[in-house]
Amino acid sequence: MARTVITLPERARRGDIVEVRCLIAHTMETGYRNDDQGQRLPADLIRRFTCHYRGELVCGADLFAAISANPLLVLFVHATESGPLDFVWEGDNGFVQRESRTLTVT
Amino acid sequence: MKRLLAALLLYALAAQAQPDTRRSGFADMSPATQAMQRDDGLNPAWLWVKDGEALWTTTAGRRDKSCANCHGQVSSLRGVAARYPAWDAALGRALNLNQRIQQCRTRHQQAEAWPAEQAQLLGLEAYVAMQSRGMPIAPSKAPELQPLREQGLALFTQRIGQLNLSCAQCHDGLAGGRLAGSVIPQGHPTAYPLYRLEWQGLGSLQRRLRNCMTGVRAQAPAYDSQELLALELYLKQRAAGMAWEAPGVRP
């Protein structure tokens, strides 16, 4: 279970555009680095991210080695009604992380 | 020599009566990196803070106790990081915050000590350090710390390594200048533990000091050595009164 920090406002009004910041702990090993013995460190990357709001896609992302370690993604959701925000990160070595938050819309 | 060192220390302290020309490394960073530190939602160090938050209420060791069992709310530790390193009368020696946490773990939880720079240790350090955020650095006045602090000053002004440089030459004498495109900071430990972009992770002051020493091609003292603690004690005194920023971000 990787640590995540997801930041969004406590509540929003209908029609607002809500900023959501998603941070996840992951080394994003590029596959281009060598260890101290000169051996190539294999790539270990998050490859795919999705965010859905009430089942609809907000943003999907195909990520590559050039995304920084402990990846940050900031996206913008069009708030309509209160409902779940579902986040999924998938990557090498069977890495899967799912998080869910509630967007409260008044 | 001892009298000279004491005099130098007194001078350094007296110099604080004049207009304060001290700058945190924060002021030397690019606006983009400053924004990364300023905003908790963007600051990668918060991944470690959240780790610490979870550990705070997690029981450990043969005593099966958590930090919360003894300390209650973490807010009760507000001011601690701003004051440390401290003198431990029972042990008869100085401890930095990291070492204090390890002491709690081995003595009170009866769990195994973590290795240096271990993620969970850093997480707890970040969580506790964050409680003092915004407070002025207020080093402990325990008289037992003075000899170690003086040793720290001696180490700070001593030339080391193949490059034969002392900390003071760059961080007192040349601060504000540039080394290979980067601004040379004054080297105040206002934001530790911090997320260093170069490390792509969170690390302690000791890790950064060892980096610097490797940088001048010197043999860095081992983690938790007396030299590193002495330097930390001196650096905290040198930064007394400056605002505590932990957990920080630095390039």
Next chain:
Amino acid sequence: MTPRRRWMLHTTGLGLSLWLRPASATPEAMAAALRELTGGVRPQTGKVKLDLSELVENGNAVPVKVTVDSPMTAGDHVRRIALFTERNPRPEVAVFQLGPAAGRARVDTRIRLATSQQVLALAQLGDGTWWQHRVDVIVTLAACIES
């Protein structure tokens, strides 16, 4: 090479170089990756804005923001935003797909830049057209390294 061919190269050289090298030089890998994403369509410059510092103090975590000029209505909606670099080991950085619940044509992230180079942001609008913005970035390296 025949003399005629050599003469042709000399006289058309100026014209050729202007065609091969637009205002910013594009190494082959980035150009190829671009072509693959757009299906060979050459992007126009405009509508998309790539925001990042032109002087970077550490290439490990460079904040970038990409915004696209789009009303983001059901009928006129940004489909994809992509980031490329010119001199990283691999040109692709990320490809974002914006869905119907997206409120703004904007994504922020942090990227790695191996060296000073050009960074490129691409956007595909609702009508299928591709737009680009390129920024040249200077990356300074850390003075005090660990080992």
